[in-house]
Amino acid sequence: MKRTLCIMAACALCVPSAAYISACAPQEEERSIYTITAAYDGADTLTGSVELNYLNDTENALDCLKFNLWGNAFREGAKHPAAEGLTSSSCGGMGITEVRGGTWSVGGEDENILEVVLGEPLYPDMRVSVGIDFKLDLAQADARTGVTEHTVNLGNFYPVLCAYGESGWLEYTYSQTGDPFVSETADYAVELTIPQGYTAAASGAAAESMTDGENVTLSYRLENARDFAAVLSQQFSVAERDAGGVAVKYYYYDDSEPQTVLDAAAESLNYFSEKFGKYPYSSFSVVQTGLTQGGMEYPALAMISDECRGTDAVYTAVHETAHQWWYAAVGSNQYTAAWQDEGLAEYSALMFFEDNTRYGFTRAGLTGSATKSYRAYFSVYNQLFADADTSMSRTLDEFSGEYEYANIAYNKALLMFDAVRAACGDDNFESALRRYCADYKFELAPPEGLTAAFAGYAGCEAIIRSFIDGEVII
Numbered sequence: 001m002k003r004t005l006c007i008m009a010a011c012a013l014c015v016p017s018a019a020y021i022s023a024c025a026p027q028e029e030e031r032s033i034y035t036i037t038a039a040y041d042g043a044d045t046l047t048g049s050v051e052l053n054y055l056n057d058t059e060n061a062l063d064c065l066k067f068n069l070w071g072n073a074f075r076e077g078a079k080h081p082a083a084e085g086l087t088s089s090s091c092g093g094m095g096i097t098e099v100r101g102g103t104w105s106v107g108g109e110d111e112n113i114l115e116v117v118l119g120e121p122l123y124p125d126m127r128v129s130v131g132i133d134f135k136l137d138l139a140q141a142d143a144r145t146g147v148t149e150h151t152v153n154l155g156n157f158y159p160v161l162c163a164y165g166e167s168g169w170l171e172y173t174y175s176q177t178g179d180p181f182v183s184e185t186a187d188y189a190v191e192l193t194i195p196q197g198y199t200a201a202a203s204g205a206a207a208e209s210m211t212d213g214e215n216v217t218l219s220y221r222l223e224n225a226r227d228f229a230a231v232l233s234q235q236f237s238v239a240e241r242d243a244g245g246v247a248v249k250y251y252y253y254d255d256s257e258p259q260t261v262l263d264a265a266a267e268s269l270n271y272f273s274e275k276f277g278k279y280p281y282s283s284f285s286v287v288q289t290g291l292t293q294g295g296m297e298y299p300a301l302a303m304i305s306d307e308c309r310g311t312d313a314v315y316t317a318v319h320e321t322a323h324q325w326w327y328a329a330v331g332s333n334q335y336t337a338a339w340q341d342e343g344l345a346e347y348s349a350l351m352f353f354e355d356n357t358r359y360g361f362t363r364a365g366l367t368g369s370a371t372k373s374y375r376a377y378f379s380v381y382n383q384l385f386a387d388a389d390t391s392m393s394r395t396l397d398e399f400s401g402e403y404e405y406a407n408i409a410y411n412k413a414l415l416m417f418d419a420v421r422a423a424c425g426d427d428n429f430e431s432a433l434r435r436y437c438a439d440y441k442f443e444l445a446p447p448e449g450l451t452a453a454f455a456g457y458a459g460c461e462a463i464i465r466s467f468i469d470g471e472v473i474i
Contacts, residue, residue: 001178001179001293001294001295001296001297001342002293002294002295002296002315002316002319002320002345029224030055030057030125031055031185031186031187031223031224032052032053032054032055032161032184032186032187033052033053033186033187033188033189034050034051034052034158034186034187034188034189034190034228035050035051035052035053035189035190036048036049036050036051036158036188036189036190036191036228037049037190037191037193038154038157038158038190038191038192038193039192039193039194039215040152040154040192040193040194040195040198040232041195042194042195042198044092044137044138044140044147045135045136045137045138046135046136046138046154046157047134047135047136048133048134048135048136048157048158049131049132049133049134050131050132050134050158050159051129051130051131051132052065052129052130052131052132052161053127053128053129054122054127054128054129054130054161055125055126055127056122056123056124056125056126056127056128057124057125058124058164059124060124061121061122061123061124062118062121062122063117063118063121063122064102064115064116064117064118065102065115065116065118065128065130065161066113066114066115066116066161066162066169066171067113067114067115067116067132067159067160067161067162068112068113068114068156068159068160068161068162068171068172068181068183069094069096069106069108069111069112069113069114069159070082070094070112070145070156070160070174070181071092071093071094071134071136071137071145071156071157072093072094072106072110072111072112073110073112073173073174074086074091074092074093074094074137074138074139074141074143074145074146075091075092075093075094075111076088076091076093078110078111078174079109079110079173080109080110080112080173080174080175081174081176082139082141082143082144082145082174082176083139083141083142083143083146083176083292084176084292086139086141089140090139090140090141091137091139092136092137092138092139092141092145092146093136093137094134094135094136094137094159095134095135095137096114096132096133096134096159097133097134097135098131098132098133099114099116099130099131099132099133100130100131100132101116101118101128101129101130101131102116102117102118102119102130103116103117104116104117108171108173109171109173110173110174112171112173112174113162113171114132114159116130116132132159134158134159136157136158138152142290142291142292142305143291143292144156144291144293144296144303145157146290148289148290148291149290150233150235150253150254150289150290150306151231151232151233151235151253151287151289151290152231152232152233153231153289153290153291153303154229154230154231154232155227155229155296155298155303156181156227156229157229157230158228160181160183160227161183161184161186162182162183163182163183163184163333163444164184170182170333170335172335172396173397175335175396175397176402177396177399177401177402177405178334178335178338178342178396178399178405178409179296179334179335179338180334180335180396181226181227181334182331182333182334182335182444183226183227183331184226184331184444185224185225185226185331185442186224186225186226187221187222187223187224187225188203188204188220188221188222188223188225188228189219189220189221190202190219190220190221190222190228191217191218191219191220192217192218192220192230193215193216193217193218194215194216194218194232195214195215195216196211196213196214196215196216197234198216198232198233198234199232199233199234199236199238199251200218200230200231200232201230201231201232201236201249201251201285201287201301202218202220202228202229202230202231202285202301203220203222203225203227203228203229203230203285203298203299203300203301204220204221204222204225204228204281204282204283204300205220205247205282205283206218206219206220207219207220207221222281222299222300224280224442225281225299225300225328226299226327226328226331227298227299228298228299229298229299229301229303230301231251231287231289231301231303233251233253233289235253236251236252236253237251237252237253237258238250238251238252239252239258239259239262240262241262241263241266242266243265243266243267243269243270243284244269244270244273244279245282246269246279246281246282246283246284247282247283247284248262248265248266248269248283248284248285248286249262249283249284249285249286250262250265250285250286250287250288251285251286251287251288252287252288253288253306254288254306255288255313257310260313260314261286261304261313261314261317262286264314264317264318264321264359265284265286265302265317265318265321267352267356268317268318268321268322268349268352268356269284269321269324271351271352271355271356272321272322272324272325272348272352275348275351275430275433275434276325276348276433276434276437277325277329277434277437277438277441279324280324280328280329280441280442281299281300281324283300284300284301284302284321284324285300285301285302286301286302286304286317286320286321287301287302287303287304288304288305288306289303289304289305289306290305290306291303291304291305291306291307292305293305294307294308294312294316295308295316295317295319295320296320297320297323297324297327297328297345298328299324299328300324300328302317302320302321302323302324303320304316304317304320311359311360311361314359315349315353315361318349318352318353319345319346319349320345322344322345322346322348322349322352323341323345325344325348325437326340326341326344326345326348327341327345329437329441329442330436330437330440330441330443330445331440331442331443331444331445332444332445332446332447332450333444333446334396335395335396336393336394336395337392337393337447338396338405338408338409339392339393339408339409339412339413339416339468340445340447340450342409342410342413343409343410343412343413343414343416343417344413344417344433344450346370346410346411346413346414346417347413347414347417347418347421350363350366350367350414350418353366363418366414367414367415367418370410370411370412370414370415371411371415371474373406373407373411374407374411374412374415374474375474377403377404377407377411378390378407378474381404389470390408390412390470391468391469391470392408392409392412392413392416392467392468392470393447393468412467412474413467415467415474416463416464416467416468416472419463419467419472420454420460420463420464423457423458423459423460423463424454424457424459424460428456428457432453432454432457432460433453435453436449436450436453439453447468450464451464451465
């Protein structure tokens with residue numbers, strides 16, 4: 001995500017039974033598979049079904065699967081609401097209507113977890129199929145999921161399997177500060193039905209479309225993706241260009257200079273492909289939409305707030321493009337170590353602008369802005385709390401709010417990577433990031449994995465630790 005506060009310019013497989021399936025199914029790589037059908041009614045309701053063919057790639061026998069119900073954070077009375085100011089007339093929510101493949105219940109700290117208890121243990125390298133029918137009532141909100149003035153945002157719109165960690169399923173509540181979404185990669189087969197007159201920008205290009213006169217059904221295929229998202233509108237114009245064989249599109253409704261944003265997205269996509277490794281998808285969509293955050297990343301898709309204008313929009317587009325490497329390809333735990341992907345996206349944007357000066361940003365200007373903002377935060381928090389906490393690895397609910405989060409996860413992280421680059425040199429810095437990307441592509445990288453990428457360069461690990469632990473003085 002790019003927060004508005006810190007913008008520095010101002011085989012689809014569907015098996016409906018609970019039968020267990022051998023892991024020798026004919027795939028080049030073994031991954032879980034989501035088959036999703038969803039239909040939007042043109043107002044405020046999305047109905048859908050998810051069939052998850054799950055591969056147990058853990059080392060444990062599992063007796064249940066747990067799914068995040070992010071849409072429930074938009075309901076009235078949520079403990080951890082997804083947006084400010086929701087009322088009984090503007091709120092939403094996610095209801096589960098049927099589950100196939102096990103007994104089920106909705107629980108978690110905030111009615112945010114669907115638990116499906118399997119009929120028998122699922123051992124490592126074995127598969128099981130679970131089906132979930134759901135109804136998503138869309139809130140009237142400029143949020144990652146919701147109906148806005150010009151668009152319908154469908155981020156995190158379906159039940160998505162929790163990631164599995166050392167202690168079991170990772171259950172996180174919604175957070176307006178930062179991105180609480182942590183998920184493993186899978187293959188997606190999606191059919192999305194929308195009313196005639198709507199245009200859909202989605203994670204991936206539509207492979208085919210069918211119409212019945214009133215509605216259009218679009219079919220998508222996306223491999224090795226952490227999420228699937230879409231934005232719908234009746235007002236989109238579309239600008240597009242090629243970026244090294246990748247179809248880059250900019251969907252917009254209120255931008256007097258759309259080519260500038262499109263060029264920034266396409267050129268940065270090429271740049272990051274050269275620096276870090278090949279972009280993993282065949283298309284990339286940048287979408288202008290109603291959003292209280294500056295931007296929000298999904299695989300092959302980036303949302304940009306329609307409040308971002310001029311250089312703000314350009315900067316946000318590049319930052320969100322960088323997330324295609326640091327989040328989409330190389331995952332991390334955004335809930336416990338937000339600096340890991342946000343800091344790398346910020347610094348990757350700095351690298352791009354440093355080498356593409358026509359956009360008006362410089363390395364000195366960006367680091368200077370981050371330093372000024374961070375020092376102001378530190379001064380304020382020292383006065384308020386006597387001893388400001390400047391540690392970086394903390395959960396999203398440990399931040400006091402947006403101001404602290406932005407300065408720690410974005411500004412301090414950018415300054416950390418700049419210090420590491422100064423210590424090891426440009427070539428070594430880029431080599432370390434390419435190695436990190438290659439080692440953890442389509443995985444969830446721990447913070448130690450990023451630190452280890454710089455292990456061969458004297459002093460770099462110590463610099464990273466001093467920043468993360470809050471020992472460094474800026």
